[in-house]
Amino acid sequence: MPPSxxxxxxxxxxxxxxxxxxxxxxxxxxxTEKLLLFGGAIQLAGSVKARKAARxxxxxWMAMEKERGISVTTSVMKFRYNDYEVNLLDTPGHQxxxxxxxxxxxxxxxxxxxxxxxxGVEAQTKKLMDVCRMRRTPIITFINKLDREGMPPLDVxxxxxxxxxxxxxxxxxxxxxxxxxxxxxxIRNGELHLFSPTHGGKTQEAQVIIKGLDDERLDTYxxxxxxxxxxxxxxxxxxxxxxAVERYLEGAQTPVFFGSAIxxxxxxxxxxxxxxxxxxxxxxxxxxxxxxxxxxxxxxTEFSGVVFKxxxxxxxxxxxxxxFMRICSGCFTRGMRVRHHRSGKDLSIANATIxxxxxxxxxxxxxxxxIIGIPNxxxxxxxxxxxxxxxxxxxxxPSFAPEHFRRVRLRNPLKAKxxxxxxxxxxxxxxxxxxxxxxxxxxxxxxxxxxxFDVIISxxxxxxxxDAGYESIGIATARWVVSQDKQQFEExxxxxxxxxxxxxEGALAYLAPNPWKLxxxxxxxxxxxxxxxxxxx
Numbered sequence: 001m002p003p004s005x006x007x008x009x010x011x012x013x014x015x016x017x018x019x020x021x022x023x024x025x026x027x028x029x030x031x032t033e034k035l036l037l038f039g040g041a042i043q044l045a046g047s048v049k050a051r052k053a054a055r056x057x058x059x060x061w062m063a064m065e066k067e068r069g070i071s072v073t074t075s076v077m078k079f080r081y082n083d084y085e086v087n088l089l090d091t092p093g094h095q096x097x098x099x100x101x102x103x104x105x106x107x108x109x110x111x112x113x114x115x116x117x118x119x120g121v122e123a124q125t126k127k128l129m130d131v132c133r134m135r136r137t138p139i140i141t142f143i144n145k146l147d148r149e150g151m152p153p154l155d156v157x158x159x160x161x162x163x164x165x166x167x168x169x170x171x172x173x174x175x176x177x178x179x180x181x182x183x184x185x186x187i188r189n190g191e192l193h194l195f196s197p198t199h200g201g202k203t204q205e206a207q208v209i210i211k212g213l214d215d216e217r218l219d220t221y222x223x224x225x226x227x228x229x230x231x232x233x234x235x236x237x238x239x240x241x242x243x244a245v246e247r248y249l250e251g252a253q254t255p256v257f258f259g260s261a262i263x264x265x266x267x268x269x270x271x272x273x274x275x276x277x278x279x280x281x282x283x284x285x286x287x288x289x290x291x292x293x294x295x296x297x298x299x300x301t302e303f304s305g306v307v308f309k310x311x312x313x314x315x316x317x318x319x320x321x322x323x324f325m326r327i328c329s330g331c332f333t334r335g336m337r338v339r340h341h342r343s344g345k346d347l348s349i350a351n352a353t354i355x356x357x358x359x360x361x362x363x364x365x366x367x368x369x370x371i372i373g374i375p376n377x378x379x380x381x382x383x384x385x386x387x388x389x390x391x392x393x394x395x396x397x398p399s400f401a402p403e404h405f406r407r408v409r410l411r412n413p414l415k416a417k418x419x420x421x422x423x424x425x426x427x428x429x430x431x432x433x434x435x436x437x438x439x440x441x442x443x444x445x446x447x448x449x450x451x452x453f454d455v456i457i458s459x460x461x462x463x464x465x466x467d468a469g470y471e472s473i474g475i476a477t478a479r480w481v482v483s484q485d486k487q488q489f490e491e492x493x494x495x496x497x498x499x500x501x502x503x504x505e506g507a508l509a510y511l512a513p514n515p516w517k518l519x520x521x522x523x524x525x526x527x528x529x530x531x532x533x534x535x536x537x
Contacts, residue, residue: 002301003331008367009299011331015369016278017087019104021132022114023122027144031114031261032075032090038264038271039079039086076309076324076355076371084275087371100309103382103430105131106397107308107326107371110138110278112270113254114261117143117150117177120159129164135396136251138279139166142270147197147260149178153232157256167253169243172269173232174258175225182222184258184266185229187236188243192218197263249279281369284328286385286392296329296392298368303330303338304387305372306394307380310428321425322353323376325386328394332366338386340379341393349374381505382430383536401478401532402433402446405511406453406470415466419443422464423456427504430536432456435478435501435509444501444511445470446478475511477518480534482508485527492525507534 003011022028075090089108091101105111111132115121132139143156151159157168175182175192183195192210210218213233219226247253255273259266281298284306288294296304309324335350352363353373366372374380383397410419423443427434432453433446445453453470460466480503483489493500493508499517501509510530512518522530 002333005299005301008301008331011085011367012298012369013280014083014085015087015281015367016084016110016275017089017108017281017326017369017371018110018112018274018278019089019091019101019108020112020114021091021101021105021125021128023116023119023125026114026116026119026122027261028114029090031112031142031144031267032077032088034261034264034267035088035271036077036079038267039081076373078354078371081271082275085367085370086275087369089371100430101128102131102400103308103397105135105137107306107324108137109280109282109369110140110274112274113139113141115141115143115156115160117145117153117156117258118148120151120156121163126163129166133165133251138249138251139254140248140270140274140278141168141254141256142261142266143256143258144261146174146177146181146184146258147195147263147265153258160254160256166251167241167247168256169241169248169253170236170256170258171243171273172257172259172266173229173236175222175229180225181260182225184269185233186269187233192221193266193269194221195260195263195265197260245277248277281328284394285396286328286394289391293395296394298329300329302388302390303332303336304328304385304390304392304394305332306386306397307382307384308397310376310380310382310430321376321378321428322373323380323384325372325374327366327368327370327372329368330388331368332363332370332372334362334364336388338388339391341385341387341391342381343379351375376428378425378428381428381536395535397536398533399430399433399536400448401480402448403477404447404450404453405473405475405478406445407473408443408445409469409471411467411469415468418464418466419460419468422460422466424504426456426459433478434504435511437501437511439498444473444475446475474513476514477512479510479512479518479530479532480507481510481528481530483525483528488525488527492521492528495524496521505536 020028020032077088079086089104091104141160153174157170160166160168171188172184172186174184181195183193185192190212194209213230222229243255244253248255257266257270261267283295283297285293286296305325305327307323307325311322334352335348337346337348339346354361354363355373363372385393410416423434426432435444435446437444445456447453457468457470460468496510499511499513501511503509510521
């Protein structure tokens with residue numbers, strides 16, 4: 001029996017779904033673990049750097065991630081905090097995985113940006129910010145690693161405002177940094193939280209001992225730094241940007257927190273503010289069969305959801321594939337029948353799961369905003385829409401033209417079938433694209449970043465027992481090609497037959513050997529569209 005409209009609205013209002021984004025090494029995966037720690041989802045946080053211990057970061061589950069200490073896939077985790085149901089998506093930090101990160105940002109309602117206090121804004125952060133700006137995603141910023149020497153806080157905020165084009169409104173303020181780091185002042189509540197680096201991997205409650213800047217104990221505990229704090233607060237009062245919830249929700253302003261994730265400092269304040277301020281599930285654009293665009297409201301009673309990610313082999317023992325679905329409206333209940341709109345088939349979802357990194361639990365019910373996993377036997381693809389009755393297609397999940405290409409080389413010819421299966425399943429995840437030329441049987445991989453090729457070869461060996469390598473190939477860029485002019489399109493296909501391939505979805509792509517040949521093709525065939533982005537689904 002479906003929930004009442006009041007229950008539906010109440011449950012949806014409790015959901016918070018957000019992604020953590022940052023440049024590599026800013027401490028994003030560490031902060032993810034600490035949020036889970038404070039949310040009660042784990043009892044002891046294992047430092048990502050402590051590789052000698054067998055305890056790796058909870059959200060890094062793939063063998064290559066544990067080996068290199070980087071996140072290369074998106075982890076989806078759920079926990080409860082202060083009566084809120086929080087869905088946390090830890091995205092790849094490495095610059096070679098921006099496409100996976102982009103798709104994750106289409107599934108969240110807000111984002112948490114992690115900045116290294118010593119490095120400020122870096123190139124990858126700018127790219128991710130462009131994605132957030134396009135979608136007007138509200139962002140909270142955590143400036144990390146205050147226990148080390150870094151840029152002065154005003155300089156870090158100026159760097160963010162200049163390079164990311166967003167106002168900074170600090171809600172906490174650091175007292176010192178590095179060896180002189182004493183803690184952080186909560187600007188809104190007028191409380192000083194003292195820093196202690198000893199926590200043993202468990203939650204640390206920041207010690208609040210001083211309320212207000214006039215308390216005499218401020219000078220006792222901080223010494224000369226007390227006057228620095230008072231001067232900073234006066235400066236912020238006179239010239240700083242006051243926090244405005246409306247501007248945050250519009251994506252025009254970011255509230256800023258300072259802390260040290262590795263020491264669990266500043267995480268509790270961040271989490272408290274996040275659940276209180278961040279938006280709940282938002283309406284999502286969809287297209288009807290008639291071609292009309294409409295916004296699907298989260299509290300519509302009919303269930304609907306969209307697949308934004310596929311992950312193969314999360315459990316190697318079962319060779320499984322999981323489709324990650326963002327619920328866009330209504331309530332999901334175990335065993336409910338839904339329509340898979342791309343295939344036109346109805347199916348019953350009896351064994352959906354929720355995730356705590358690679359650990360899973362069965363889902364009895366889930367609401368708009370939740371992320372659930374459904375088993376995928378090769379029939380579900382990124383961008384697929386599911387609903388109870390109304391035909392819909394959610395929009396805005398793109399695939400980008402790759403920038404790097406390699407040909408796969410199989411070292412053991414007896415493993416040809418396993419190679420094909422492995423590449424097709426890994427391409428389903430969308431982090432790498434697979435092209436099959438029209439004129440031969442090559443497997444060509446296309447990726448946004450070079451490291452992705454190493455990931456694929458590593459996973460072929462680890463998960464499919466396929467010994468393969470890759471080699472350079474004379475391809476500079478790719479464009480998906482479509483045309484309304486059938487005659488000119490046939491002429492184009494005949495002329496460029498040697499350079500045409502089908503991607504894993506069966507879409508025709510032109511793999512140009514160099515930029516000049518692409519320009520020549522565009523000029524020669526003006527009625528053919530050469531697309532850099534292809535809508536998935």
